Amino acid sequence: MVGLLLVVAIPFVTNIILSFTKWAGIGSPSFIGFDNYIRLLRDGNFWVSFLNSIAMIVSMALVPTAISLLLAALLSDFIGSKFGPRIASFFRAGFYLPQILPVTVVGILWGWILLPSSGVLNSVLDGAGLGALKSNWLGQPSTALAAVMAVMVWFQVGYCLVMFMAGLARTDPSLTEAASLDGATWPQRFFHVIIPQLKPEIYVVLLTTSITALKVFAPIFVLTKGGPGNATTVPSYFAWQNFFSKNQVGYGSTISTVMTILIIILAMIFLKVQSKGQEH
C-alpha cells in the first residue's frame, strides 16, 4: 500500500499538477492554467506522434496477434503432433527470445542489420540478386516507420505466442479432433474451433499489447530517436524530449497526462467489449 502510494499515486498526482505549470525542472513552477493543453492541441508534432502511435498499435498489437494465433495453432496442432512437444517448445522459445534481449542490444543489432551501406539486410538482398530493393531503411522518411514497425512485430510475436500456446494447452483437444472427423479442413478448424476457444486470451493480449504500444519508448529511442524528420516520433519520446532535452517539464507532464487518460479510456472500452463478448 505504501509502495503503491510512493511509486504510483504521488508521481501520478504530481504529474497532473505539473501539467498546469510552466517549469524548467528547477526553481519554482509558475501556474499557467490550461495553456499547456491548448498548446498541445495546436502542436503538429504531437498529432504526428499520435498518428505514429496508431501505427505502433498495428505493429505491436494487431499484426503480432494475428501472426501468433496462426503460429500457435500450427505449433500445437501440426508441429506438436507431427514432431513431438519438444520441437514445438524449441520454436516457442526461439520466438520468445526477442522479449528477453535487452532493448539496447535489440537497437544495436537491428541498427547493424538495417545499415544502408554495409548492413546485413542490404548485403543479403544484393547476394540474392535483389539489389533493386536495397534501401536506406532507417534514414529516409518513406521507409523508416515501416522498418521500425517490422522490428516491433519481430519483438512482440514471442509474447503473444506464449500466451496463445498456454491458452491452447487449456482447451480441449477433442473438439478439434471431432471437427476433423466431421471433415472440417484446417482453415475451417482454425477459424471456427481454435479462435473461439482462445477468445479470453485474445482479449488479454490485445489489451496488454495495445497499452505497450501506446507507451513504447525504448525501441524508438535506440533505433531512430524519432527521426528522420518526425517520421517515427511517438508520444512517450515526445514527452521525454520536452522533459529532458528542452527542459519543458510542464509541457512534458501535459503530454504524459493526456496519454495516461487515453490509455485508461482504451482499457475501459476493452474491458466493456470483453465482458460483452463473454456474455455471448
Place this chain on the structure above:
Amino acid sequence: MKIPSFRRRAAVVAAVAVSAVLALSGCGGPGGSNAGKTFTVWWFESPDSAMGVASAQVLKDFEAAHPGVKVKFEQKSFDQIQQSGTMILNSSSAPDVLEYAKGSATAGLAAKSGLLTDLTDVASKKGWDKKMAPSVAAVGHYDQRGVLGEGPLYGVPNYGEFVGVYYNKDMFAKYGVKVPTTLAGLESAMDAFVAKGVTPLTMSGAEYGANHLWYELALSQADRSWVDNFQLFKGPVNFNDKAWTFAAQTLVDWGKKGYFSQDSTGIKATDMLNAFTSGTSPMMVSGSWFDGQLKTGVKNFQWGEFQFPGNKLTAGSGGNIWVVPSKSENKDLAYDFINRTLETSNQNLLGNSGGVPVAADPAAVTDTHSRAAATTFKTLAGSDGLAYYPDWPAPGYYDQQVKALQGLLTGALTVKEFNDTISKPYEDYASQLK
C-alpha cells in the same frame, strides 16, 4: 587513484615541512585547514581520452598536494550530466567540482538558477582569464537569462575543439588532387574524385556530421555579427537569409552531385569515422575530438587536416567546463583543482595525449598532428574565428536539427520548408528569453 606509498610518504613529509615553515611564518598551510575533509570530483571524459588522461594527472597531483584531504572521484557519462545535471546540482549529493556540459541549455540553465559559483574574481586573481582567449572563455560566461558568451564566469574550459576537413593524403596523391583553399576549389576537388568513381565525403546524417557540414556552409557566407545574432541573441535572425539558404541549397546540390552518399541520412558518426579510417573516403568534415581515434585507428595511409576552405569562421569552441556547485563546501580546494588543469605541464600532457590544449606551450607538444591542431586552434581563438555549434542556442535543438537535415537530404523538405523548420524552435526559445 592510489599513489605509491613511498611517494605519498614523501608528499606527507614535504607537506609537513611546508606547513611547519608556514606555521612559523604565520600563514595557514594547505594541509592544515583542509585536513580530514572529503573532496569529491566528477567528470565524464572517458579514461583513455586526452582529457581523461590529463584530468587523472591533475587528480594525482592534487592528492599529493593535499595529503590530509580524502579525495573521491566518480566517473559520470555525458548524458547523465546533460539530462539531470540541474537536479544533481540542486541536491545534497553535489560534488565539490565537476565537468559540466557547456551551452545555454545546460550550464546556462544551472547558472541562471543559482546552482553554480561565480568564478569571475577567482579567475582574475589566479590569472585564468589571461590564459584563455576571450572566445574560448565564452563557454564559461552566462548572463542572467542563461545565455552564453557574456555575464559572470561560471565555468572554465581546459581544452578546445573545432571542426575542419580531415583528408587522406595518399588518396589525394593517387588521384592528383591538391588541398583546396577556396569553396570553389573544394567543389572541383570533389568533382575530380566523383569523376573517378570515388565518393569524396564520408558524412553522417543520422548524427552530427550533417549539422557541422551545413553550419560550415552557412559560415562561408557569414560574418561575426551574424554569428553573434544567432548564437548570443544580439539581434534579429532571419532563417531565410542568404547564408542559411545557401547552406541548405548547397547541401542538397552536393547530395545530388554525389559528393556524399545518398545513404548518409542513415549513417551514424562512428560509421562516418570508420569509413575514413578504413581508407575508403578521401575526406571527412568533422571535429578535433576524433584526433585521438584517428591517431590509433589509421594504419595504412597518411592523413592531415585543413580548415574548411575559404572560411574565416568555423564551428568550434572552448570545451566542456569545470564548474563549482554553489553547494560545494570546499570551494578553495575546487579552485586549486581547476588551477591545476590550466597549468602548462598539464596542458602539454593534454596536447601530447591527442587533445587540443587552451594554454599549452606549442613547442612542448611533440606529436605533429596535435601540434598542428593546437596551433590552428590558437589562430582561430586569436582571430575570433570560433563560431560555436549550430545546436547551441536552444534546448533540444540538436535532435530537431538532425531530423530536419534528414528531411532536407531525403527530399522530404524543400529548402524553404527546412529553413522554417529550423527557425521554429529557435524563435520559440528566443521569445521565452525576452
